Amino acid sequence: MPVDTTSALLSWYAVDKRALPWRASGSETADPYRVWLSEIMLQQTTVAAVKPYFAAFTARWPTVEALAEADEAAVMSAWAGLGYYARARNLIACARTVVREHGGEFPGDEAALLKLPGVGAYTAAAIAAIAFGRRAVVVDGNVERVVARLFAVSEPMPGAKPKLRALMDRLTPERDAGDFAQAMMDLGATICTPRSPDCGRCPVASGCAARAEGRPEAYPVKAPKTAKPQREWTGYWLRRGGEVLLVRRPPRGLLGGMLALPVEPPAVAEWREVGAIDHVFTHFALTMTVLSAEGDAEGEWWPVERIAEAGLPTVFAKAAAVAAAA
DNA sequence: GAGCCGTGGTA
DNA sequence: TTACCAAGGCT
Known part of the structure; x- marks a missing residue:
């Protein structure tokens, strides 16, 4: 590659990262509770949709202890409209597990995070990297799309997932894995978008195989979907x-x-x-x-x-x- | 592994 | 209008 993709993305992120309510600013340390809450809300959900819910939840339940003590019906009601309501049920269960089994502190280990209700492979890696500075391979839909384009992965989804994860593992730095993950996700959300990627603004366009082929939007390759009943x-x-x-x-x-x-x-x-x-x-x-x-x-x-x-x-x-x- | 599980925005 | 899509997890 003409440039070091990892370094180029970290440099781009240092300057152009989005200011988001759950994101630590400057030298602040990310609050694991806020990182966790945001990651759960952001599952299959846009930033714009999450923002008002995140504000309401953190105002009403500022800590994991407060959320663990909350009335379940109140939490479900506060979640209404955000969708995927199993997330809200697991949110309560997770908060109570953190208080009961972890003394009110989120674990920093990816393996321990993975055991929490509602926390899967993506979310465990994201929390470990973003809130605890651990090296973790964070793979969400943005990462899969960006990596598929960088390497022009022609195998169709979802079969390509293991290959995409291995490629992300190769790109992920020992330090700054959290920033790198967020850089990849910011890139996917704002520049390397699904339908019309803006390669002219992309900090790693020179190292992108799909760009070189001329059809970045063709990746990742997907199988056709069946009609809804x-x-x-x-x-x-x-x-x-x-x-x-x-x-x-x-x-x-x-x-x-x-x-x-x-x-x-x-x-x-x-x-x-x-x-x-x-x-x-x-x-x-x-x-x-x-x-x-x-x-x-x-x-x-x-x-x-x-x-x-x-x-x-x-x-x-x-x-x-x-x-x-x- | 594939189906289930919401909603609102966008082209 | 239709179709696709968004920081996935659970069974």
């Missing part, structure tokens, strides 16, 4: 005076543990159709017909005027908006 649900808006019936969904699976509208009919006679909403999940598309009635049943009764504070997942927030307007 369409599903139909019915949502029930049961009113009792100024209140509406909500139910707690089962602890696992789709929207697990979240407050929701019933999707099985409460035993009420006179249902009236008030509208329908469309929503797209990761693996299926949904049309939900919304029925309304007056009556009584078992569950949590919530004031209709304060439905926005209930912490409903977006699909049910849409349905509630349709029903409340009818």
Whole structure:
């Protein structure tokens, strides 16, 4: 390579890194709690979406001890709208594990981090490197894309993952592994983007094999995706005076543990159709017909005027908006 | 290993 | 509008 890719990226990052709320500035030491919280929130989620949730969580629960003592329903409600709700369930379990089994201090070892709920290979490596200065090979979607382009890896995903990790291992320095990982992720997020990489601004373009081939956006190679099935649900808006019936969904699976509208009919006679909403999940598309009635049943009764504070997942927030307007 | 698991932004 | 995509983890 014409330039040392690792050194060039570290130099670029020192000057052009993004200022992010969970990122230590200047000579500050990264707070493992904030690094962990941000990494969990950032899983498959954009920086822009995470920012307000990170601010709200750190204001309300400034330490892992505070989060460990939090009411579970309050945490689930605070997470509402961010998606992938298993992350919130694991967040609580992880905070309690850190307090109970690690004296309230996050472990610095990658292997110990990997045992925590909700912490997988990527997150364990990221926390070890960023919050504890350990050398760890951090591989996320950005890293896979950047590395696939740097080396023009032609093997399709996900089969190429081991090769991409080995290449990242080769690039990762002994010191500054955390900065290097964040440099790779910043590069992937801002310059080496999926659809239209801005090679003119890239600090390592001269060493990029995909750039040399002329089609950097062709990497990483991916297999075609299958179409999403369409599903139909019915949502029930049961009113009792100024209140509406909500139910707690089962602890696992789709929207697990979240407050929701019933999707099985409460035993009420006179249902009236008030509208329908469309929503797209990761693996299926949904049309939900919304029925309304007056009556009584078992569950949590919530004031209709304060439905926005209930912490409903977006699909049910849409349905509630349709029903409340009818 | 492959399917499950949300949401909002972008082209 | 449709399709793709984002600092993945769990089973």
